[in-house]
Structures are given as structure tokens and as C-alpha cells.
Amino acid sequence: MSRRAWGAAFGLLLAYLAAQWVFFAARGLRPGSFLVFGLERGDWGLVLGFLLSAGLLGVLLRGRLDGTDAWRLVFWTAAVLEMGAYTWGLGAELAGRVEPRPAFGAVFVPGGWRYVLAGYAAAVLALFVYSWAVIKVGNRLSGRRRPVGPLFGQALTHLFLWTLVVLVYYPVLQVVSASFDPRNNLFSFRRVHSAWLLVRAKVLPSFANVSWDNYAKLVNGVVIYPWQWALLALALALLLAALGLAAAARRRGGEALGVWRGRALFGFAAALFVLVVFLGPAQFTGIGTESKFLLWVRNTLLVSGSSGLLAIALTATAGYAFARFDFPGRYPTLLTFIFVQMFPGFLALVAIYYLLSWLDLLNTFTGLLLAYSGGIISFGSWVYKGYVESLGRSLEEAAYIDGATRWQAFTRIVLPLSAPMFVFIFLLQFVGTYSEFIMANLVLTGVDKWTVGLGLYSFTTGQFSTKWGLFAAASVLGSLPILLIFYGFQQYFVSGYTAGALKE
Amino acid sequence: MYRHPAGLRGFLTAIALLGGALVSSFLLGAAAFVALERVAVAVGRSGGLPGWWILITTTLFLLPLLFFLARTFPFLSDWYYLLPAIVFLLVFTVYPIILTVYLAFTDYSGARNGLPDRATETAVTAISGRRITLAADPRQSLGCNKTCLGEKVELVADGKRARFTVTAQQGRTLELDRAPGFEPRYAYRVNVFHYIGLRNFAYIFKNAARALWPVFVWNVVFASFTVAATALLGLFLGVLLNNKDLKLRNLYRTLLIISWALPGVITIQMWVALLNKQFGAINRLLGLLGVYPIPWLLDPLWAKVSVLLVNLWLGFPYMMTATLGALSTIPDELYEAAKVDGATSLDAFQFITLPLLRAAFVPILLASFAFNFNNFNVIYLLTGGGPATEGRLSTAQATDILISWAYKTAFRAEGQSAYGLGAAISLVIFVLTVGISLVNFRVSGALREEGRR
Numbered sequence: 016m017s018r019r020a021w022g023a024a025f026g027l028l029l030a031y032l033a034a035q036w037v038f039f040a041a042r043g044l045r046p047g048s049f050l051v052f053g054l055e056r057g058d059w060g061l062v063l064g065f066l067l068s069a070g071l072l073g074v075l076l077r078g079r080l081d082g083t084d085a086w087r088l089v090f091w092t093a094a095v096l097e098m099g100a101y102t103w104g105l106g107a108e109l110a111g112r113v114e115p116r117p118a119f120g121a122v123f124v125p126g127g128w129r130y131v132l133a134g135y136a137a138a139v140l141a142l143f144v145y146s147w148a149v150i151k152v153g154n155r156l157s158g159r160r161r162p163v164g165p166l167f168g169q170a171l172t173h174l175f176l177w178t179l180v181v182l183v184y185y186p187v188l189q190v191v192s193a194s195f196d197p198r199n200n201l202f203s204f205r206r207v208h209s210a211w212l213l214v215r216a217k218v219l220p221s222f223a224n225v226s227w228d229n230y231a232k233l234v235n236g237v238v239i240y241p242w243q244w245a246l247l248a249l250a251l252a253l254l255l256a257a258l259g260l261a262a263a264a265r266r267r268g269g270e271a272l273g274v275w276r277g278r279a280l281f282g283f284a285a286a287l288f289v290l291v292v293f294l295g296p297a298q299f300t301g302i303g304t305e306s307k308f309l310l311w312v313r314n315t316l317l318v319s320g321s322s323g324l325l326a327i328a329l330t331a332t333a334g335y336a337f338a339r340f341d342f343p344g345r346y347p348t349l350l351t352f353i354f355v356q357m358f359p360g361f362l363a364l365v366a367i368y369y370l371l372s373w374l375d376l377l378n379t380f381t382g383l384l385l386a387y388s389g390g391i392i393s394f395g396s397w398v399y400k401g402y403v404e405s406l407g408r409s410l411e412e413a414a415y416i417d418g419a420t421r422w423q424a425f426t427r428i429v430l431p432l433s434a435p436m437f438v439f440i441f442l443l444q445f446v447g448t449y450s451e452f453i454m455a456n457l458v459l460t461g462v463d464k465w466t467v468g469l470g471l472y473s474f475t476t477g478q479f480s481t482k483w484g485l486f487a488a489a490s491v492l493g494s495l496p497i498l499l500i501f502y503g504f505q506q507y508f509v510s511g512y513t514a515g516a517l518k519e
Numbered sequence: 520m521y522r523h524p525a526g527l528r529g530f531l532t533a534i535a536l537l538g539g540a541l542v543s544s545f546l547l548g549a550a551a552f553v554a555l556e557r558v559a560v561a562v563g564r565s566g567g568l569p570g571w572w573i574l575i576t577t578t579l580f581l582l583p584l585l586f587f588l589a590r591t592f593p594f595l596s597d598w599y600y601l602l603p604a605i606v607f608l609l610v611f612t613v614y615p616i617i618l619t620v621y622l623a624f625t626d627y628s629g630a631r632n633g634l635p636d637r638a639t640e641t642a643v644t645a646i647s648g649r650r651i652t653l654a655a656d657p658r659q660s661l662g663c664n665k666t667c668l669g670e671k672v673e674l675v676a677d678g679k680r681a682r683f684t685v686t687a688q689q690g691r692t693l694e695l696d697r698a699p700g701f702e703p704r705y706a707y708r709v710n711v712f713h714y715i716g717l718r719n720f721a722y723i724f725k726n727a728a729r730a731l732w733p734v735f736v737w738n739v740v741f742a743s744f745t746v747a748a749t750a751l752l753g754l755f756l757g758v759l760l761n762n763k764d765l766k767l768r769n770l771y772r773t774l775l776i777i778s779w780a781l782p783g784v785i786t787i788q789m790w791v792a793l794l795n796k797q798f799g800a801i802n803r804l805l806g807l808l809g810v811y812p813i814p815w816l817l818d819p820l821w822a823k824v825s826v827l828l829v830n831l832w833l834g835f836p837y838m839m840t841a842t843l844g845a846l847s848t849i850p851d852e853l854y855e856a857a858k859v860d861g862a863t864s865l866d867a868f869q870f871i872t873l874p875l876l877r878a879a880f881v882p883i884l885l886a887s888f889a890f891n892f893n894n895f896n897v898i899y900l901l902t903g904g905g906p907a908t909e910g911r912l913s914t915a916q917a918t919d920i921l922i923s924w925a926y927k928t929a930f931r932a933e934g935q936s937a938y939g940l941g942a943a944i945s946l947v948i949f950v951l952t953v954g955i956s957l958v959n960f961r962v963s964g965a966l967r968e969e970g971r972r
Binding site: 108109112113114115116117118119121122123124125126127128129131165169172173175176179180183184185186187189190193201202203212213216217218328329330332333335336337340342343344347348352353355357358359360361362363364365366367368369370373374375376381385386388389390392393396425446449450451452453457467468471472474475479480483486487490493494497498501502505 | 523524525526527528529530533534569570571573574594597598599600601603604605607608610611612613614615616617618619622627756759762764765766767771773774775776777778779780781782783784785786788789790791792793795796797798800801802803804806807808809810811812813814818820821824832893895896899900922925926929930938939941942945948949952953956957960
């Protein structure tokens with residue numbers, strides 16, 4: 016790299032720093048703001064570090080690099096140093112905003128991170144010794160010469176992954192344990208007496224007083240009629256039967272079992288549907304909003320389930336027409352569908368609010384359902400079109416030869432084959448609307464109409480600290496349907512999702 | 520069978536026929552609705568009919584019309600497969616978008632919502648032709664701004680109601696634009712909203728330093744940092760778990776996917792308690808490490824960090840799964856061939872895995888960016904946009920992004936329910952979001968259809 020190029024690089028860097036300084040100075044950022052902090056300490060260190068490292072690299076690599084490589088090197092060095100300076104400045108700023116005083120009544124271990132670090136170092140050492148020993152003994156016995164590296168690497172991977180699993184599950188564990196804590200209060204000063212430090216620090220739950228109080232409060236005063244109990248029992252029995260049949264089919268195979276499993280699942284869905292539809296607000300006689308929790312679950316299931324069904328109804332014919340028909344205007348319409356999809360429906364929330372108030376559909380499930388309907392149409396039609404195209408035309412052509420009309424070919428041949436795709440579209444819309452908040456918050460205003468998310472939001476915005484246990488119990492129960500669906504349909508749910516994202 | 524008119528002519532014919540059918544049935548439906556409402560009011564339902572009846576009357580006209588159209592133009596039946604989707608898109612996506620554009624230029628708000636103001640109820644004492652006399656001075660009782668000239672009033676009698684415009688005022692007597700056909704008992708002033716031109720946008724840009732710019736910058740930082748962090752962690756985990764020699768890899772995958780499998784609307788709210796400064800579980804854990812209690816949701820800067828961390832927790836399983844899915848499509852033969860050619864595993868990663876992953880990942884990253892750009896739930900449920908920051912509009916605080924700012928402006932008390940202003944902000948977001956989506960389509964080539972026109 017020529018001297019002129021180096022000069023230009025330095026010139027550029029200086030100009031960049033000057034521009035940055037002018038920018039921040041003009042914005043009048045107060046001293047101590049992390050950007051200025053980074054500029055004051057970080058950037059002068061950056062200039063020095065850049066000079067040093069660039070000079071060092073220049074000496075080391077003289078004559079070995081062509082122009083582009085050198086430029087890339089300059090760019091990356093500058094970028095990395097800049098990032099480092101800002102991260103440092105930001106960290107210092109963040110640390111400055113923490114009061115150096117332990118929380119009242121909490122277990123505080125000064126310098127505890129040193130022990131953790133030492134523990135990890137010991138674990139790494141132990142794993143190394145273990146892999147070394149295993150490999151050496153193995154080599155001695157089998158006479159091969161395998162390196163220690165791979166096994167040690169695997170052991171480290173396991174250590175890392177288990178750490179991550181613990182971190183990811185820590186919040187979940189805390190919520191689940193809080194749901195069994197009868198005190199129902201986030202602001203707990205009470206000390207736990209235990210020999211274990213982690214239990215004393217309330218990082219691990221103590222199982223001294225586990226109770227179902229919070230769950231009992233959620234179902235307090237709920238009147239379930241006998242026929243509903245019977246229907247519930249029937250639904251559960253059908254679900255169990257379906258699971259059993261699935262297991263049996265996996266072991267032995269067989270078409271008949273699969274058909275019966277489908278029927279059992281359908282019966283389960285139908286029973287659940289009747290239960291959900293006929294569970295009314297009048298059956299919730301408990302005091303306090305939390306006793307309506309099951310009603311909120313029912314509302315959510317009703318809205319999400321029917322919007323899933325509506326999504327299938329709206330996308331099936333459209334996707335089929337896009338896939339099979341060839342009329343003038345098919346492709347422009349498809350493009351329009353996809354273009355419309357770029358506008359997320361909830362952005363027009365003011366207009367939807369206006370429209371629904373004009374239609375007198377505020378605070379009704381129908382209004383929310385209609386508001387949700389637009390979101391899935393484009394994507395659902397697109398995905399279903401792809402699915403129908405993958406089916407192949409031969410069956411339909413055979414039907415046409417036998418004198419079937421288009422509608423018959425669609426309803427008798429394509430629809431029955433499309434069940435997997437319909438399940439995917441249904442689940443997509445179901446899971447999506449189950450977690451939807453902004454539109455539901457806008458439309459559903461009465462306590463009796465709330466969905467799970469809205470009900471929980473009323474806990475967090477009100478006296479959250481005194482409803483923490485209730486909130487935890489409600490979140491455990493409210494998460495179950497989605498959790499079961501997700502893990503139950505995981506395989507093709509996940510594959511469909513990611514494939515959809517690829518095409519979206 | 521039937522034949523379509525060819526080419527553009529066929530397309531336009533179909534559009535014209537369908538559009539004509541939709542428009543005419545809507546007009547007929549609206550007329551029927553008005554007639555039915557008259558009947559309902561006459562029968563004694565003082566509120567008239569609920570507005571959604573117009574959907575039913577329109578459908579009742581549309582169905583026979585479509586039937587006869589299909590008789591006359593058989594090729595139109597192909598379009599009927601698309602019609603439900605098209606109608607729903609038109610009514611609940613396209614129309615709201617157009618309405619948003621319209622509302623953005625009005626002062627539609629909680630105080631100007633187009634409804635009669637019940638607080639201005641004034642008794643009508645006398646009526647003669649177009650003149651009505653009120654029981655009190657209309658300037659005070661109707662709450663007109665100086666003069667009632669040009670204001671809209673609603674007159675109500677038992678089971679009857681209608682709206683009129685005031686054309687003249689004389690003491691307690693108002694002259695209306697037409698004679699009411701009934702004996703009104705009460706008069707209300709209607710809170711009409713007006714077309715105000717670009718004033719909403721002028722407000723947004725005049726206060727840009729207090730809301731638009733900081734919110735926009737944070738919105739971009741939030742979306743891009745979320746995408747970068749989730750993608751890096753997801754890629755790392757995906758590559759780790761793709762190793763066929765790793766034991767328990769399926770278990771790890773199933774375990775780590777948990778935060779995606781739980782409904783976000785619940786988990787985000789659970790983080791509010793976990794991030795409590797004095798009693799939260801996170802600070803309890805950090806206390807064991809010798810970290811002083813961190814003001815996660817109380818300090819503006821820490822609140823941003825919390826939002827990013829929570830979103831990382833929520834988002835990495837998706838990226839991990841996407842990585843695993845993309846990696847599983849890379850054929851093993853490539854790696855074997857590379858091995859035969861003497862490449863190390865690092866070489867294979869650098870020259871096979873990464874380039875192939877990049878192709879699959881660009882659209883995922885862009886879609887994720889577009890999603891997180893409008894990720895209302897994380898912001899609103901975790902911090903509510905707060906904590907408060909000096910020198911900002913009350914609706915645009917430390918962690919507010921554009922969509923939460925629009926929502927709070929339109930529907931929260933601190934924004935005085937300024938629906939029109941909220942619509943204007945939404946319009947700004949529309950433009951940005953469509954820009955991102957266009958880039959996405961461009962890059963991913965989603966619109967290309969192989970083997971067709």
C-alpha cells in the first residue's frame with residue numbers, strides 16, 4: 016500500500032472523528048451521556064490504538080498485501096475499535112446508573128462472580144482431564160491415535176448449552192414457583208431459612224409451603240354444568256384415544272388406525288368447540304376480576320379458533336384459483352395480494368377503530384374477528400397456492416375426464432388432500448391471534464370480553480405487586496394451550512414456519 | 520366450457536363487472552339499511568339499527584347479483600373463487616388504509632369524534648318551520664365557540680333523530696338548513712371533525728426533536744440490534760446443534776425453543792415482575808454474583824437494555840430453528856467433496872456453510888427486521904414506552920417506538936385521544952414499512968413464479 020493511500024486513510028479517519036465531534040457538540044449532549052463519554056475517552060484511545068495497530072500491521076505485512084486487502088484491514092480495525100470504544104463508554108455509563116447499595120433484605124455476595132468464574136474454570140479443567148483420560152485410555156486399549164480435541168470440544172459445548180438452558184429457563188422456573196406460593200406478593204421481605212445459599216437467596220424455590228391457592232382463586236365461583244363436565248370428559252377421552260391410536264399406528268402401521276385417529280381428533284375438536292362456545296359469562300360468579308380467568312381463556316380460544324377457521328375459508332378457494340386457473344388478470348391479482356400484505360393491518364388501527372365504531376362492532380368478538388381477517392389472507396393464499404401446485408394435476412384431470420366440474424374437482428379431490436396445509440394455516444392464525452394484543456386491547460373493552468393477554472395486562476397495570484402469584488398461576492394456565500399445540504405439532508409447524516419465512 | 524376474453528381486455532372486463540356488482544350492491548344495501556333504520560326508529564328502537572346490518576343487506580343484494588352475472592358471463596365464475604378473499608381484503612385492509620390517509624388530514628379526536636355531545640342536551644321549547652327555540656342560550660348550553668352558526672346539531676324526539684346545520688341564530692332561536700319533519704324535544708351539538716390539511720404533519724415535524732427523531736433513531740437501533748443479536752446467537756446455536764456427533768442435540772433443540780413456544784403476550788408481562796429492581800428474580804440472581812440491584816425498568820438507558828435483552832430471549836429460538844432448517848438443506852456430499860480435496864472443517868465452514876446460509880438468511884433477516892420494526896407488544900407490555908424522559912412529548916418516552924407512539928397518541932389519555940394525529944404517525948410508519956418490504960421482495964425474489972408469466 017502506497018504512502019499516499021495511508022495518508023488518505025488517516026485523513027479520512029480524522030475527518031470522520033471531526034465530523035462526529037461536531038455532530039455531538041451541535042446536539043449539545045450533556046457530559047456524561049454515553050456518546051460523549053465514548054468520544055472523550057474512547058475516541059482518543061481509538062485514534063492512538065488505530066495509529067499503533069495500523070503501523071504495526073503495516074510493518075508486519077509490508078509487501079504482502081494488495082490494495083483492497085489493506086483497505087479492508089483499515090476499515091475493520093477502525094470499526095472494531097470504534098465499537099469497542101462505544102461499548103466501553105456505554106458500559107461505564109450504565110454502571111454509573113446503578114446505585115452501589117444491595118437491595119434491602121436480599122442476599123448479597125460481594126464479588127460472587129469470582130466464585131462463579133472459578134467454578135467454571137474448575138469445570139473446564141475437570142472436563143479436560145476427563146476427556147484426556149478417556150482418550151488416552153481408549154487409545155492405549157484400541158491402539159489407535161485419536162486426538163483429545165474433539166471430545167473436549169464436545170464437553171465444552173455441553174457445558175455451554177446447559178448454562179444456556181439454565182439461563183433460558185430461569186424466568187420460567189421463577190414464574191412457575193411463584194404460582195405455587197400462597198403469599199401472592201412480589202414484595203416479599205420474608206427470609207427463607209435453608210442450608211442452601213441458592214434457596215436462601217430465593218433463586219431456587221423452597222418447597223416448604225407449596226399450595227394451590229392461586230389456582231383456586233382463578234376458578235373461584237365458576238359454575239360448570241354437568242353436561243359440560245361430561246363433554247369435557249368425552250373430549251379428554253377422545254384426545255387420549257387419538258394419542259393412543261397414534262402411538263399404535265407408529266408401532267404397527269396401518270391405514271385404518273390413521274383414519275380412526277383422525278376421527279378421534281375431529282371429535283375432540285368438535286367437543287372442545289361446543290364447550291368453548293357454550294361457556295357463558297353467567298357461569299362466572301366469583302368476586303374480583305381474577306375469577307373470570309377461565310372466561311378469558313374461553314374468549315381467546317373462541318376468537319383465535321374462529322379466526323383460524325375464517326382464515327381457511329378465505330384462503331382455500333383463493334389459493335386454489337391462483338394455483339390452477341389461468342384467466343387473464345390472475346398474476347396481477349396475485350401481485351396485488353402480496354402488495355397489500357406489506358401494510359400491516361394494525362398500523363391502520365385508527366381507521367379500524369373508526370370502521371368498527373361505525374359498524375357498532377366495538378367490544379364484540381365479531382369485530383375483532385373481522386379486524387384479524389385481513390392479516391392472513393395474502394400469506395395464506397400464497398402458501399396454499401404453493402401447496403396445491405405441489406399436489407400435481409393428474410388426479411383432477413382424471414376427475415375431469417369422468418365429467419366432474421371444477422367445483423367438484425376442488426371440493427372432492429383437492430380439499431381432502433389439503434388437510435395438512437389447512438392445519439398449518441389454522442395454527443398460524445391461531446397462535447398469532449392468541450398472542451395478539453394491540454387490536455384486542457382496542458376492540459374489547461368489557462371485562463367479560465377480555466382475552467387472556469388483556470386480563471393479564473389488567474394484573475400488571477393494577478396492583479401488580481399484590482397479584483403476582485395470581486398472575487403467575489394465570490400465565491402458567493394461559494400458556495398451556497399454545498405450549499401443547501407448539502410441541503404437539505412441532506415438526507411441521509416449525510418447518511412450515513421457516514419455509515414460509517423463506518418465501519414471505 | 521367457457522372462454523375468457525383474452526388479455527388485458529378480459530382482466531378489465533372482469534374487474535369492471537365485479538367492481539360494478541360490489542359497488543351497486545353496496546349502494547343498494549346502504550339504501551336498504553337506511554330504509555330499515557327508518558322502520559326500526561318508527562317501530563320504537565330509539566338507537567336505530569346496529570351499523571353491521573349494512574354488511575348483511577349488502578350481502579343479500581350481492582349474492583343474487585353474482586348469480587345472474589355468472590349466468591350472463593360464465594367466465595366470471597373463475598373470479599368467484601377469489602371473491603371472498605378480495606372482499607375481505609378490500610373492506611378490512613384496503614379500506615382502513617385509505618381511511619387512515621383520510622383521517623390523517625382531519626382533527627378526529629376524542630373531543631371531536633363525530634358523535635352528538637350528550638353534555639350539551641338542551642330542551643326545545645318551540646318550533647315553527649325551519650326555526651326552533653331552545654330553553655336556554657344556545658351559546659352556553661350547546662357550547663358553541665362564540666356563535667352557533669355553521670355548527671351541526673342533532674334533534675331528538677321519541678324514536679326519531681336527525682342532524683341539521685345551523686344557518687342563522689337570533690337569541691335563543693336557531694334557524695336550520697331544512698325543516699325537521701317531527702316535533703323535537705332535545706337538541707345536541709354534534710362534535711364534528713374537520714379537514715385540517717397538513718396540520719397533523721406540521722405538528723409531527725415541528726415537534727420532531729421531541730418525538731419523531733429520537734423515537735425513530737431508537738426504533739431503528741431496537742430493530743437492527745434485535746435482529747443482529749438474535750441472528751448471531753441463533754446462528755451460533757444452530758451451527759453447534761447441527762453437529763451430528765453431538766449427543767442430546769434434539770433434546771437441546773426442544774428445550775431451547777421454549778421461549779418461542781410460550782405466548783409472547785404472557786411472557787413479556789412476566790418479565791415486568793422479574794425485572795423489578797428490589798424484588799425481581801433477575802436482580803436476586805445478580806445479587807449472588809455481587810452485582811448491585813440494577814434499575815432495569817426505572818432508568819431510561821437500562822430500560823432500553825432490558826427491552827433488547829427480553830427481545831433476545833424471545834427471538835433467538837426462531838433464528839436457531841431457521842439456521843437448523845437452512846443447514847439441513849445443504850447436502851452432505853459438498854462437505855465430503857471438500858474433505859476429499861483436503862479442506863479443513865474451518866475451510867468447509869467458511870466456503871460452504873456460510874455462503875449457503877447467507878442466501879437463506881437474507882430474507883429471514885429482512886422479514887425479522889420488518890416485524891421488529893413494529894414490535895408493539897415488547898415495548899408496550901414491558902415498559903409501556905417509559906420511563907419518562909425530559910424534553911419529550913408525553914406520548915413518546917425513552918423506549919417508545921413509532922407504533923407505540925402512534926397508539927398512545929391515538930388511544931391513551933396522555934395523547935388526548937388524538938385519532939387524527941395518530942393516523943398521521945401511522946402514515947409515516949406505513950411509508951417506512953413499505954420501503955423495508957420492497958427491499959425484502961427485491962432481495963428475496965419472492966414474487967418470481969417459475970414457469971408462469
